Amino acid sequence: MKKKAEERKNQILRAAFQAMSVQGYNSVTLQSIADHAEVSKGVVHYYFKNKEDTLSQLLEWLTNKIYNYELASVNSESTPLGKLKAYVNSVFVAPEKNAKFYRVYLDFLSQAGQNETYRKINHHFYQNCWGITSDIITSGQKTGVFEQNINIENTSKTMRAIIDGLLIQWLMNEDINSHQYYKETCYQSFLDLLKVN
Amino acid sequence: MKKKAEERKNQILRAAFQAMSVQGYNSVTLQSIADHAEVSKGVVHYYFKNKEDTLSQLLEWLTNKIYNYELASVNSESTPLGKLKAYVNSVFVAPEKNAKFYRVYLDFLSQAGQNETYRKINHHFYQNCWGITSDIITSGQKTGVFEQNINIENTSKTMRAIIDGLLIQWLMNEDINSHQYYKETCYQSFLDLLKVN
Amino acid sequence: MKKKAEERKNQILRAAFQAMSVQGYNSVTLQSIADHAEVSKGVVHYYFKNKEDTLSQLLEWLTNKIYNYELASVNSESTPLGKLKAYVNSVFVAPEKNAKFYRVYLDFLSQAGQNETYRKINHHFYQNCWGITSDIITSGQKTGVFEQNINIENTSKTMRAIIDGLLIQWLMNEDINSHQYYKETCYQSFLDLLKVN
Amino acid sequence: MKKKAEERKNQILRAAFQAMSVQGYNSVTLQSIADHAEVSKGVVHYYFKNKEDTLSQLLEWLTNKIYNYELASVNSESTPLGKLKAYVNSVFVAPEKNAKFYRVYLDFLSQAGQNETYRKINHHFYQNCWGITSDIITSGQKTGVFEQNINIENTSKTMRAIIDGLLIQWLMNEDINSHQYYKETCYQSFLDLLKVN
DNA sequence: AATGAATGAGTATTCATTCAT
DNA sequence: GATGAATGAATACTCATTCAT
Numbered sequence: 001m002k003k004k005a006e007e008r009k010n011q012i013l014r015a016a017f018q019a020m021s022v023q024g025y026n027s028v029t030l031q032s033i034a035d036h037a038e039v040s041k042g043v044v045h046y047y048f049k050n051k052e053d054t055l056s057q058l059l060e061w062l063t064n065k066i067y068n069y070e071l072a073s074v075n076s077e078s079t080p081l082g083k084l085k086a087y088v089n090s091v092f093v094a095p096e097k098n099a100k101f102y103r104v105y106l107d108f109l110s111q112a113g114q115n116e117t118y119r120k121i122n123h124h125f126y127q128n129c130w131g132i133t134s135d136i137i138t139s140g141q142k143t144g145v146f147e148q149n150i151n152i153e154n155t156s157k158t159m160r161a162i163i164d165g166l167l168i169q170w171l172m173n174e175d176i177n178s179h180q181y182y183k184e185t186c187y188q189s190f191l192d193l194l195k196v197n
Numbered sequence: 198m199k200k201k202a203e204e205r206k207n208q209i210l211r212a213a214f215q216a217m218s219v220q221g222y223n224s225v226t227l228q229s230i231a232d233h234a235e236v237s238k239g240v241v242h243y244y245f246k247n248k249e250d251t252l253s254q255l256l257e258w259l260t261n262k263i264y265n266y267e268l269a270s271v272n273s274e275s276t277p278l279g280k281l282k283a284y285v286n287s288v289f290v291a292p293e294k295n296a297k298f299y300r301v302y303l304d305f306l307s308q309a310g311q312n313e314t315y316r317k318i319n320h321h322f323y324q325n326c327w328g329i330t331s332d333i334i335t336s337g338q339k340t341g342v343f344e345q346n347i348n349i350e351n352t353s354k355t356m357r358a359i360i361d362g363l364l365i366q367w368l369m370n371e372d373i374n375s376h377q378y379y380k381e382t383c384y385q386s387f388l389d390l391l392k393v394n
Numbered sequence: 395m396k397k398k399a400e401e402r403k404n405q406i407l408r409a410a411f412q413a414m415s416v417q418g419y420n421s422v423t424l425q426s427i428a429d430h431a432e433v434s435k436g437v438v439h440y441y442f443k444n445k446e447d448t449l450s451q452l453l454e455w456l457t458n459k460i461y462n463y464e465l466a467s468v469n470s471e472s473t474p475l476g477k478l479k480a481y482v483n484s485v486f487v488a489p490e491k492n493a494k495f496y497r498v499y500l501d502f503l504s505q506a507g508q509n510e511t512y513r514k515i516n517h518h519f520y521q522n523c524w525g526i527t528s529d530i531i532t533s534g535q536k537t538g539v540f541e542q543n544i545n546i547e548n549t550s551k552t553m554r555a556i557i558d559g560l561l562i563q564w565l566m567n568e569d570i571n572s573h574q575y576y577k578e579t580c581y582q583s584f585l586d587l588l589k590v591n
Numbered sequence: 592m593k594k595k596a597e598e599r600k601n602q603i604l605r606a607a608f609q610a611m612s613v614q615g616y617n618s619v620t621l622q623s624i625a626d627h628a629e630v631s632k633g634v635v636h637y638y639f640k641n642k643e644d645t646l647s648q649l650l651e652w653l654t655n656k657i658y659n660y661e662l663a664s665v666n667s668e669s670t671p672l673g674k675l676k677a678y679v680n681s682v683f684v685a686p687e688k689n690a691k692f693y694r695v696y697l698d699f700l701s702q703a704g705q706n707e708t709y710r711k712i713n714h715h716f717y718q719n720c721w722g723i724t725s726d727i728i729t730s731g732q733k734t735g736v737f738e739q740n741i742n743i744e745n746t747s748k749t750m751r752a753i754i755d756g757l758l759i760q761w762l763m764n765e766d767i768n769s770h771q772y773y774k775e776t777c778y779q780s781f782l783d784l785l786k787v788n
Numbered sequence: 789a790a791t792g793a794a795t796g797a798g799t800a801t802t803c804a805t806t807c808a809t
Numbered sequence: 810g811a812t813g814a815a816t817g818a819a820t821a822c823t824c825a826t827t828c829a830t
Binding site for chain 4: 789790791792
Binding site: 023024025026027103106107109110111112113114119122123126151154155157158160161162163164165166168169171172173174182185186188189192193195 | 220221222223224300303304306307308309310311316319320323351352354355357358359360361362363365366368369370371379382383385386389390392
């Protein structure tokens with residue numbers, strides 16, 4: 001049954017996410033993924049070709065989940081500034097979630113240097129993210145809230161850079177309470193880049 | 198002789214940097230570090246307590262080297278805009294060097310989630326970097342090239358975020374020629390943040 | 395299947411005994427234990443946590459085996475003197491077996507100085523051994539073959555000391571034929587201690 | 592200078608004894624011996640061929656020291672019973688000394704199974720020990736305190752067995768206060784064997 | 789005589805992967 | 810489909826020994 005198999009895979013991917021967020025890319029074992037999923041070790045190999053395949057699919061599943069969440073948040077708003085605010089809120093969603101995701105995501109980024117597949121999946125994620133901000137900027141320029149001569153591509157890339165860069169800084173920080181501070185810093189820098197007076 | 202030992206350690210750290218930039222944090226072996234340094238495996242253990250100690254000292258050595266280079270570049274200029282430009286040039290120094298450093302640096306960042314020591318060394322590096330931009334902003338505000346009401350702390354963090362975020366994007370990019378593009382994007386976003394007309 | 399696992403462990407313990415009797419505690423490797431058991435190295439780690447765990451269980455298995463053999467031998471006799479003789483015969487069972495066991499046992503005793511676990515297992519073995527002679531002495535005192543005012547505890551300890559001490563002397567001896575001589579010396583000294591005229 | 596070299600060797604042997612009593616035969620390193628002797632690692636190799644040679648000479652030095660001490664103690668007494676008492680006192684000299692010596696001695700005994708040299712040195716020590724008790728028994732038989740028909744050889748071996756066996760038992764004991772108890776048990780068993788009314 | 793830097797052989801341990809049941 | 814027993818490659822680390830200084 002296809003449905004069942006899909007559920008099994010999701011169950012394992014969730015377990016892999018959980019395991020990796022605790023142990024890190026290099027320390028996570030198929031055994032611990034199986035343990036988190038409450039299945040036997042053989043099951044993981046039954047649904048995934050090998051360890052790399054499992055983690056590749058985790059990266060894909062994870063980045064899609066994040067992208068879809070951000071997209072839905074932005075689409076729930078109608079004004080450009082509303083969308084921008086919603087985007088930042090969806091990115092800085094909550095300390096625990098951000099920490100968990102970025103720990104895992106950083107691991108994948110560091111692996112991507114040696115791994116073509118991860119690099120491609122991540123590149124697709126980037127394009128999705130750039131698309132979100134491109135749309136926001138375009139709509140803002142149409143309604144005149146953002147300046148006209150802003151380079152959309154450059155700014156989208158910079159905006160994602162700020163998000164990644166700030167969340168990495170926040171992750172390296174001992175002070176988990178700084179989450180709100182980093183969110184506001186991020187939003188303010190977006191306004192500066194878009195020259196919202 | 199102390200001098201000799203110091204040279205030996207540097208030789209090994211250079212080799213470790215080389216090895217890690219090729220193989221990544223998890224795949225690098227003490228054997229390959231020894232091979233790169235053209236010494237026997239035992240030598241690495243003679244000068245460093247263990248693998249983690251070796252790589253900790255590599256991170257420290259590396260971030261200090263980068264910081265000192267950036268600082269010297271900035272200090273070689275006298276005007277705020279000259280310093281800003283010099284900073285960006287020193288950060289985006291050359292494709293090969295950036296790729297090598299950021300591959301290794303990303304590995305350490307991803308390990309930092311599980312490793313207090315790495316986190317601390319990196320935090321010190323961050324503070325040094327924030328210090329560089331703080332000084333530039335302060336001098337720019339004094340001479341009136343930058344706006345007065347810019348929050349120095351927030352902006353310094355954002356600027357480092359942009360650097361990290363953009364260089365990670367560039368690293369994930371297949372097109373190595375985009376280095377110049379990312380450098381210019383970085384510089385332009387700095388001007389926007391500092392509200393240079 | 396539980397039964398199968400138990401057999402596997404016994405197979406490995408027998409192999410460990412064999413390997414240790416030849417190579418000694420410090421020279422025995424998990425590889426050589428695996429070789430003796432005709433399994434792969436990984437199997438040993440599958441059934442035992444680590445090397446120390448393997449050898450701990452070997453000591454326990456071994457001392458229990460010896461104790462049970464001695465107990466059964468003594469119980470097969472009904473008279474005190476018969477039991478005493480049976481005990482000595484079961485202890486000095488055969489040159490090859492004694493040599494094999496005492497070589498291994500001495501290794502464990504020497505490790506026990508640094509190893510709490512070994513010390514505990516050995517202490518339990520001692521208590522079992524003292525129990526055997528205590529019972530023999532008690533029954534001999536009841537029937538009047540042994541003197542009444544013998545201190546059972548002291549004598550039991552001395553008897554075990556004689557066994558250990560003589561078998562160590564025999565083991566250090568080049569002359570393997572002296573086994574019979576040491577057995578008789580042991581038995582005679584027991585009679586002296588129990589004041590059998 | 593021969594004198595100086597002899598002192599150096601003794602200094603190293605004392606250090607080796609100290610180190611081995613703490614770390615055990617297998618864990619002791621030439622480095623730790625050198626550390627205890629407060630000399631460099633190279634010095635040990637300068638005065639001894641290799642590790643085994645160092646430890647062989649330690650065993651010889653140690654057993655000779657013990658033997659000479661026991662012999663002197665016995666010779667300081669004139670009556671057979673006095674000598675016997677002195678012997679037991681010299682053997683059970685003090686808890687710390689006994690523990691230190693027997694820990695090291697047991698290590699050597701366990702190695703002797705694989706090491707001809709250790710076996711030979713130990714055999715010589717045994718002969719010396721048997722000689723002490725033989726002399727005591729002979730003198731006791733002459734004066735009539737001990738029974739005439741005691742087999743001197745057998746009894747000497749049994750007496751050493753009791754000493755070794757009891758001190759091993761004591762060493763395995765958690766209760767260091769039992770030293771006195773074991774000494775008395777030893778002495779009483781000697782009286783029983785020698786049939787002193 | 790003495791030092792300690794350098795070597796490299798040897799080993800416990802981990803874990804992805806396979807496959808018989 | 811699912812299990813988990815078995816395999817063995819890979820690697821950090823220790824330490825006796827050598828030897829240039």
